[in-house]
Amino acid sequence: MDSVYLQVAYFVAALLFIFGLKKMTHPRTAVKGNALSAIAMALALVIALVARDGYVFITVGLMVGAAIGVWLATTIKMTAMPQLVALFNGLGGAASILVAGAVLMLDPHQQAHELIATAATGVIGAVTFWGSLVAFGKLQELKAFKKPFHVPSQQMVNGLLAAFILAMCALFVVLNTGHGLVYVVIVLAASVLGVLLVNSIGGADMPVVIALLNSYSGLAAAATGFVINNVVLVVSGALVGASGLILTSLMCKAMNRSLTNVLFGVMGEGGEVADADEVYRNVRSTSADDVAMILDGAQRVVFVPGYGMAVAQAQHAVRNLAKVLEEHGAQIEYGIHPVAGRMPGHMNVLLAEADVPYEQLKEMDEINQTLDTVDVAFVIGANDVVNPVAQTDPNSVIAGMPIIEVGKARTVIVIKRSLSPGFAGIPNPLFAADNTLMLFGDAQKAVLEILNAVKENL
Amino acid sequence: MQRVLKWSCATAVLLAFTAAGLAWAEDGVKPAQPEPTTVKSLQKQLLEENAPAPPKTESVETASAATASATAEDIEAGGLSPSVIALLLFIFVLAIFIGFEIITKVPPTLHTPLMSGSNAISGITIVGALLVAGDGQGVSAFIGFLAVVLATINAVGGFLVTHRMLAMFQKR
Incomplete structure (x- = not known):
């Protein structure tokens, strides 16, 4: 095959990636879009294989990788999706480090721009890999990651580490002979930085981190593209980088926090935190039977899910309840906050798994406009994203964060295990509002109880 | 339009x-x-x-x-x-712009599949891995082999799991 055909074929692969992503803009075409991207990958793979002689090593590597990939992708539970995405992210970053390292071993006499690209790959790849591993550990709720380990004056340590990495990169480029040892030092230092950066981040900030690491994995691939001068790596890496950046900024906006604020773990300096006992004096709890009575004759019902729904795996129960209500003439919608859950779009995936039609999934801004005509709003395992303090108290830690204004509904039913605060650590006056009833218990069990009570009533 | x-x-x-x-x-x-x-x-x-x-x-x-x-x-x-480097940089920046243009239109409903799908795309490093895996001997060949395995898990697993998710959205 002539070289120019190879280049054109790589180029076609890059174009297919673009078209594949383009089709991701609608649920109906998204499956095709993903398939298109997969075809593009297969094409790039075939080209890379054609360009060289067959090799046993490669075949074995491909087969082992594919087997593990298929196994992970087919056995994972939908609720474990955030962990899996984090893990895959990390593997991409690691592969980039290895490729750049291997190229360096094969040809230490690189030019300045290649050395810069190699150093960049090492830094971004290592931060991606270790950051993703820590994120995985946190999402999987492994014991070692339950509490972030304390680093004295972490911000300064991070700053010094970053400066050290930059200096090493400069040295790496200036030395001009592609020093393998310096590369290893860069990778190690960046690894520590990756661990430290994600270590202090948790809970509701997880969607931002996952999106950012997603972006990094793309940038690492693009940097590798500069190392081996390959168009398809550069283009697809850039696409992924852009995609991750957009998601990151969307997530930050949804929390009214800046990226630096999230990354450096500075929860806004909140004023005095209201006393929980004081706020919760008038909390009224209810029972499944009472909820069923309230639901009798409800015209519009909205479900607002949060991470608690994912933990309790309550999405199927919720869907079944919604189905029964629908059969009796109620209009069902789901109000979804952008940062509900542990990654962008987390709630949507869970509800889609439970067969909820995507037309019923409403974005925050859309659902907020009509919430005052809603009869019953269910809050299932959500807390901070429905906390009215964000709008009423300018001194609160979550001041200015857009929320789903469920308080406007005629009746609000909050299903929650206890009155414990959410990630922001502040009490939620919604729970004590006049039109709010608390139903304490595990989300799945509680919803099933309501479902049975509703069925008996009808 | x-x-x-x-x-x-x-x-x-x-x-x-x-x-x-x-x-x-x-x-x-x-x-x-x-x-x-x-x-x-x-x-x-x-x-x-x-x-x-x-x-x-x-x-x-x-x-x-x-x-x-x-x-x-x-x-x-x-x-x-x-000029080749400049060309690559040029392509890189243009691709980022295209990425921005397209991705801003992805509805929030699809953000998770978008993330895992684009994540799979970043498994494109596999091309680089393939190029180095066969060339080296000893250590560098092993590093290349490892890179092939990791990138393949990333790509294959990523696309498959995205497909699983998207199929759920498409059921109706």
């Missing part, structure tokens, strides 16, 4: 630049040469033809150059012209 137009224009520009770059790089390739795989190796040959005595002799047995069982002259060739 306007969006489609804008988007197509951006793609066309990207296409044009890449094609121009390819044609330009191809200019210097001897017809009888065995196939080199990258712009870099093409460029090396170009320089070699036009300037038979490159100022410095570098061992350029990189993964990319060596891939195509490069000739001895190839290995004697000079460096990569700055």
Whole structure:
């Protein structure tokens, strides 16, 4: 095959990636879009294989990788999706480090721009890999990651580490002979930085981190593209980088926090935190039977899910309840906050798994406009994203964060295990509002109880 | 409609630049040469033809150059012209713009599949991994092998799991 055909074929692969992503803009075409991207990958793979002689090593590597990939992708539970995405992210970053390292071993006499690209790959790849591993550990709720380990004056340590990495990169480029040892030092230092950066981040900030690491994995691939001068790596890496950046900024906006604020773990300096006992004096709890009575004759019902729904795996129960209500003439919608859950779009995936039609999934801004005509709003395992303090108290830690204004509904039913605060650590006056009833218990069990009570009533 | 137009224009520009770059790089390739795989190796040959005595002799047995069982002259060739780097940077920036244009239109409902799908795309490093895996010996070959495995898990697993998710959205 002539070289120019190879280049054109790589180029076609890059174009297919673009078209594949383009089709991701609608649920109906998204499956095709993903398939298109997969075809593009297969094409790039075939080209890379054609360009060289067959090799046993490669075949074995491909087969082992594919087997593990298929196994992970087919056995994972939908609720474990955030962990899996984090893990895959990390593997991409690691592969980039290895490729750049291997190229360096094969040809230490690189030019300045290649050395810069190699150093960049090492830094971004290592931060991606270790950051993703820590994120995985946190999402999987492994014991070692339950509490972030304390680093004295972490911000300064991070700053010094970053400066050290930059200096090493400069040295790496200036030395001009592609020093393998310096590369290893860069990778190690960046690894520590990756661990430290994600270590202090948790809970509701997880969607931002996952999106950012997603972006990094793309940038690492693009940097590798500069190392081996390959168009398809550069283009697809850039696409992924852009995609991750957009998601990151969307997530930050949804929390009214800046990226630096999230990354450096500075929860806004909140004023005095209201006393929980004081706020919760008038909390009224209810029972499944009472909820069923309230639901009798409800015209519009909205479900607002949060991470608690994912933990309790309550999405199927919720869907079944919604189905029964629908059969009796109620209009069902789901109000979804952008940062509900542990990654962008987390709630949507869970509800889609439970067969909820995507037309019923409403974005925050859309659902907020009509919430005052809603009869019953269910809050299932959500807390901070429905906390009215964000709008009423300018001194609160979550001041200015857009929320789903469920308080406007005629009746609000909050299903929650206890009155414990959410990630922001502040009490939620919604729970004590006049039109709010608390139903304490595990989300799945509680919803099933309501479902049975509703069925008996009808 | 306007969006489609804008988007197509951006793609066309990207296409044009890449094609121009390819044609330009191809200019210097001897017809009888065995196939080199990258712009870099093409460029090396170009320089070699036009300037038979490159100022410095570098061992350029990189993964990319060596891939195509490069000739001895190839290995004697000079460096990569700055304009190729500029071209790659150009493509990089344009691709980011296209990415921004497209991704902003993805509805929040699809954000998780978007993330895992684009994540799978970043498994494209597999191309680089393939290029180095066979070239090296000993340690570098093993590193390449490891990179192939990791990138394949990333790509195959990523696309599959995205498909699983999207199929759920499409059921109705």
